[in-house]
Amino acid sequence: MNAPASLPLAQLLTHAATAVQAVRAGQSLTDALERCPAPARPGAQALSFHALRWLGGAQAVRAKLVPKAPPPAVDALLLTSLALLWPGSGTPYAEHTLVDQAVVAAKQRGGFVNAVLRRFLRERETLLAGLQDDAVARFNHPRWWVERLKGDWPDQWQAVLAADQQRAPMTLRVNRRHGSAQAYLGRLAEAGLAGSALPGTDAIVLAQPVPVQQLPGFAAGDVSVQDAAAQRAAPLLLGAGLPTGARVLDACAAPGGKTAHLLELAELDVLALDSDAQRLARVHDTLQRLGLKARSAAADAGDPAAWWDGRPFDAILLDAPCSASGIVRRHPDVRWLRRATDIAALCRTQARLLDALWPTLRPGGRLLYCTCSVFKAEGQEQIDAFLQRHGDAAIAPEPVAPGHLLPLPDNEDDRSSPPAGASADGFFYSLLTKT
Structure with missing residues (x-):
């Protein structure tokens, strides 16, 4: 996850927590993010994606640290912060920065976020060790989902669950009426963008995602965003x-x-x-x-x-x-x-x-x-x-x-x-x- 730097982290945490709260209430993340102010949307999306990928573990830890769930708004901020502090999750922020900014965000929502997050950091190894038998916390998917994957794919289910935790590549489909994938690779290189063509297809996988406005010829219909599958x-x-x-x-x-x-x-x-x-x-x-x-x-x-x-x-x-x-x-x-x-x-x-x-x-x-x-x-x-x-x-x-x-x-x-x-x-x- 790239660190979004458009707004103070406390503001982005607030917007991300609002989106996570909406998802936990049954709303789609897409709809929740559409209600987010445009300047904050890219950063809030990055943080909320991260939080939802690690939500199973965050919920299990929060239940151990705070058995009685706090109000939904505070709970969502706490879960978002715990997910961002999760070891090995790829968060780009220093731990002390995350805690400090979460405390700033919590002032608007009330609660006791500072004490909970600092206790998590102190007791993290012990807490995580106690979650090894919790399938939801370990794999960050609902239990029924894990069991269905086990039944359908007994040899690959863990690999599929691990893949779900990764960021998907940005894949392009070159409009064959406007040119070839190889020719478009050259246009990407001229624009300072790197990618790899998938042999025998019109697909190109970018080395790094970019806004579509940065893609050469996007507005003219030369290329679209579409997964290879x-x-x-x-x-x-x-x-x-x-x-x-x-x-x-x-x-x-x-x-x-x-x-x-x-x-x-x-x-x-x-x-x-x-x-x-x-x-x-x-x-x-x-x-x-x-x-x-x-x-x-x-x-x-x-x-x-x-x-x-x-x-x-x-x-x-x-x-x-x-x-x-x-x-x-x-x-x-x-x-x-x-x-x-x-x-x-x-x-x-x-x-x-x-x-x-x-x-x-x-x-x-x-x-x-x-x-x-x-x-x-x-x-x-x-x-x-x-x-x-x-x-x-x-x-x-x-x-x-x-x-x-x-x-x-x-x-x-x-x-x-x-x-x-x-x-x-x-x-x-x-x-x-x-x-």
Whole structure:
């Protein structure tokens, strides 16, 4: 975590604690940070991301030091500060600076932050040693999440949990209509930015994240920000190619990255659907920046009678609503917002969408099902059940979809192997064809 220096640390701690408090109350971190004053937002985001990555341990320690929880505002500041003091977490601040600034921030909230933080520093080794058997404190994920990963990935679950604690790389997708990845690497070098291209793709992984305004040609549509795993969708769906003007449905399109990638690669008649009109506006903004066009409709993809004109699609992309368990590095609040019961509900939604969209696909057409999840219930188990329900569905023999991708460097094939130390998000892909 880079030290944000735009405002005094006490102010940033206050804003970060407010965001953490909102997440603990069930609100998304994105919504919480949108309410943060613009000058403080980058620093507050960095601190709140850090706090949420180490929230499990911070909560366990706070419970030991202060068994009776303080008021929510004080508790959030205390937890944020404890997470930033966590050994090995990569905080850029000196301990005495953190404590002093937390005390300044606490004056606005009341409480006894100084004494608790200093006791934590004095007794840290003993406190941490007593948490080794606490799965939530040790892995900083809810217990049900840890148990589900153990069951799904008995050999890799700890590596996945460790990967969730890391900052995700900033990955770019070069607009093939505007130039090649190799050419864009040269433009980055001219701008003083370093990156590595992923062989055989339009993806570039930056050595360090930067604001998009610093990317050469971003406003002109030369490049977009999109994880390498998400960039697999468009090439998989297009396969060996679709005829010019082929009808393609992007069933859950917002925020529009995959829609745009399809249109960058081929001349298609794309219908972009999303049930949320506000999120659909982001699709329009993305396509406008890139100079691309698609039809769109704010509608429930699971209710074709409300939006389908009866003409079958040549290809369908279903990036289904899911737990987002594969993108926890980018959204550390997800692990604390999700509940164990959410998975069954999400699986029902995914099955409803698959069943509803299948009749809109022409015989011989392709449907790409994907989720940004590492849970098998939302991936392979979902597809296995779908194939049982639909006798005219089969796994497409070419191109071969990768199935489950874990957010680990060694889980990528040679075609898109990441630079050393980098990795893509967790995803699932299955390509179906109608026989």
